[in-house]
Amino acid sequence: MNKYLEYYNIDKKVYDLVNESENELKDNFKKIDELCFYNSTKVLQAFNEVGISENDFHSTTGYGYDDLGRSNIEKVFAKVLGGESALVRWNIISGTHALSTALFAMLRPDDIMLSITGLPYDTLHEVIGINENNSSLKSFNIKYEQIDLIEDDFNYEKIKEILKGKKIKLIEIQRSKGYSTRKSITIDKIKKVIEEIRSVDKEVIIMIDNCYCEFVEELSPLEVGADIIVGSLIKNLGGGIARTGGYIAGKKELVYLCSERLNMPGEAGEVGATLGINREILMGLYHAPYVVASSLKTAMLTSLVMEKLGYKVEPKYNDKRCDIVQNIVFGNSNDLINYCKGIQKASAVDANAIPEPVETPGYTDKIIMASGSFTQGSSIEISCDGPIREPYIAYQQGSLTYDYGKLAVMIAVSNILK
DSSP states (O other), rough: OOOOGGGGGGOOOOOHHHHHHHHHTHHHHHHHHHHHHHHHHHHHHHHHHHOGGGGGOOOOTTTTOHHHHHHEEEEEHHHHHHOEEEOOOOOOSHEEEEEEEHHHOOOTOOOOOSSSSSSSOGGHHHHHHSSSOTTTGGGGOEEEEOOOEEEBBBHHHHHHHHHHHSSOEEEEEEESOOOOOOOOHHHHHHHHHHHHHTTTTTSSSEEETTHHHTTTTTOGGGGOOOOOEEEEEEGGGTTTTTTTTTEEEHHHHHHHHHHHSOOOOOGGGGGGOOOTTTTHHHHHHHHHHHHHHHHHHHHHHHHHHHHHTTTTEEEEESSSSSEEEEEEEEESSSHHHHHHHHHHHHHHHHTOOOOOBBTTOOOOEEEEOOOOOOTTTOSSEEEEEESSSTTTTTEEEESSSHHHHHHHHHHHHHHHHO
């Protein structure tokens, strides 16, 4: 152990366990490095084809007319994500905001939205109207239905049955698990279900919540037939550099509707001052393949270490991954809380803060959140959170570099073993 580790009171047994586990993962890490190189090549080609230059870093104010940098950022994102068009804006404040913008843009009164991955993430409940809200989709007489997964896969027959029986306007697929116990959805499964949907209805809009999933696999959902995808820049594609923002990408006419919803009819994506954020959005995307790779290595190491300590984990260290989220099932609130406190201790910012479970807007249970990050709420920096409810699952994600992630695992595990 190096002398600096003494500051964190890391247990020698934990130190040895983590390094032993890391050594076992060499072949797995090599595959992640290969994925990182593939995605880095994809990003660099997009930058070069669009012709990104220093002029694209310039700032605009007011209406933001003729912001060439903003336009080129959206061209780069469209190419990277495999879409015809993209809307990439700093004033999309979260993944939920991007989803809300897209849903209100594409749905009209009496339309039906169908979720085929069960109940969506908690923060969407008031957007949809699952929880009553006078500004929800439901308040505009937009209907909502859902089909649950069966053994972590789509209920293909039920989906086709509903599509044959009524006109569905939009199908929503949430790839990452959220605060559920299910597995996240791989690109292979996305491709298969899209093919099944299109065998019945070629017009229904297929929208993917792609949060936490970008650059975890080689293909984007748009490359296997999805119509529209959404995500946040304080997750994967921001690379830990973008301080805020989100994206919507896909078919040109749908992205246009979303830009009119975000801004205003008639002006759409032609307005919106960038206020000097262009450089960090581009730099964040440039770094994103490496940062996502670091997050995946950290998640894999966490999975193996915690499994060796007797905890149930999802995914297991050698499972195919499609997002950066690592579940640890603690089975009791004390271990969940102490692990999150350990992650906070391992943060560069607010390491002295002590996270506690609190009531949080958009959630029904108390939530504990550890995120000593440079960007508030960033999920690509090392963080860990979870609802205080059985079976007491911690949802860990991110790490800007693998070494900081490895250190965080040592500190967090030591904290629960004391």
